[in-house]
Amino acid sequence: MTQHCIFCSIMPPYLLKKYAESSDPQVRDRALATIEATERARAIRAALSQTLNLARVGPGVARTKVRRIFDCQGTSDLSRQLVMQENDQPPADVAVREAYDFAGITWDFYNTVFGRNSINDGGMTIVSSVHYSENGQGFDNALWNGQQMIYGDGGEQFGRMTQCLDVVGHELTHGITQFSAGLPYHNQSGALNESMSDVFGVVIRQWHDNQTDPATANWLVGDKLLLNGGALRSMKAPGTANPDDPQPAHMKDYVNLPDNPFGDSGGVHYNSGIPNHAFYLAATAIGKPSWQTAAKIWYITLTQRLKGETDFAKCANETISVARDFFDDATAKKVSQAWIDVGVITQAVGPVASLGMKAIKPSESGKKAAKGTAVAKKAALASTHKRKPAKMSVARH
Numbered sequence: 001m002t003q004h005c006i007f008c009s010i011m012p013p014y015l016l017k018k019y020a021e022s023s024d025p026q027v028r029d030r031a032l033a034t035i036e037a038t039e040r041a042r043a044i045r046a047a048l049s050q051t052l053n054l055a056r057v058g059p060g061v062a063r064t065k066v067r068r069i070f071d072c073q074g075t076s077d078l079s080r081q082l083v084m085q086e087n088d089q090p091p092a093d094v095a096v097r098e099a100y101d102f103a104g105i106t107w108d109f110y111n112t113v114f115g116r117n118s119i120n121d122g123g124m125t126i127v128s129s130v131h132y133s134e135n136g137q138g139f140d141n142a143l144w145n146g147q148q149m150i151y152g153d154g155g156e157q158f159g160r161m162t163q164c165l166d167v168v169g170h171e172l173t174h175g176i177t178q179f180s181a182g183l184p185y186h187n188q189s190g191a192l193n194e195s196m197s198d199v200f201g202v203v204i205r206q207w208h209d210n211q212t213d214p215a216t217a218n219w220l221v222g223d224k225l226l227l228n229g230g231a232l233r234s235m236k237a238p239g240t241a242n243p244d245d246p247q248p249a250h251m252k253d254y255v256n257l258p259d260n261p262f263g264d265s266g267g268v269h270y271n272s273g274i275p276n277h278a279f280y281l282a283a284t285a286i287g288k289p290s291w292q293t294a295a296k297i298w299y300i301t302l303t304q305r306l307k308g309e310t311d312f313a314k315c316a317n318e319t320i321s322v323a324r325d326f327f328d329d330a331t332a333k334k335v336s337q338a339w340i341d342v343g344v345i346t347q348a349v350g351p352v353a354s355l356g357m358k359a360i361k362p363s364e365s366g367k368k369a370a371k372g373t374a375v376a377k378k379a380a381l382a383s384t385h386k387r388k389p390a391k392m393s394v395a396r397h
Ligand SMILES: [Zn+2]
Pocket: 008, 009, 010, 170, 171, 174, 194, 197
């Protein structure tokens, strides 16, 4: 079984499973249809790779946004009708407009804040297919299939799948992870894959809505996507987004599940609550707009520091290291504390071991308590050999 995130849907399996066990036949049938259609969409991926021109383009390509929206017209034919291209007049169909607009905002965010040229950083056309369904049964899901976006219409337990900017941003970020760190889609690396999508999906919406204060910003994923008013997840308070939200916020509540589809590939939609909450804590502690500092730390980590199998501790220490290299020790300590507060690390280790010691280094604290001790010497050594930041690849625009 491949573990690369080539197929990531917004709907957590535990929600669809719950509805599939409903005593209401309408709710049950719709959930089963969505589960089955989601599974079948996996098979479509192979055919897509031969029909859509989504190859990575050369570095000389113009930094131009290119979007294409197809209308499946209630079928599983992803390219049934091309209904909107770049700069077309917006049609009356709200799902088409949202898929187009939110893909554009996501492209703008990554380009403006990080200097990224589309999903693959190579000018990739963003293709979206809306009104996906099989046999008229409806489809309560939105997904990135490794090459393009697919949206159902919702309507039974969930709203229109194109309606939330953070959901669109979440799914397209799966593509960015696919083209950068990889993060195999199981266990902790899969939960990090999910978390990165939640982080950037929410930050994109905060950026678009100009929610500059992390303390008062909206940290919900899929806010009001559930027709009962609930959200899919909460980064501020994992486990509270809806009555069936099982997400932990701390390692002491880490959910051990089998690494198979029945176990959510090792709980990738469960345990993502832990790194999600770490990002929330870091962003609020830093206090600046989430996209200005915290998201840059996470983006550099995702695109430059992580590759393949990654556990929470590795991600934690790389974000701390990036915070120190690209910002300052005070920022790094806030990031470190966030990961400590969710139980992923007990203290900063590895490349940031000097952080704790620097606090008692005489030259910085003015105190003499540590002078001459091994700790002070190690701190001084670490300070002397502090890594020079790599070339800053973000904030070019
Ligand atoms: Zn996802």
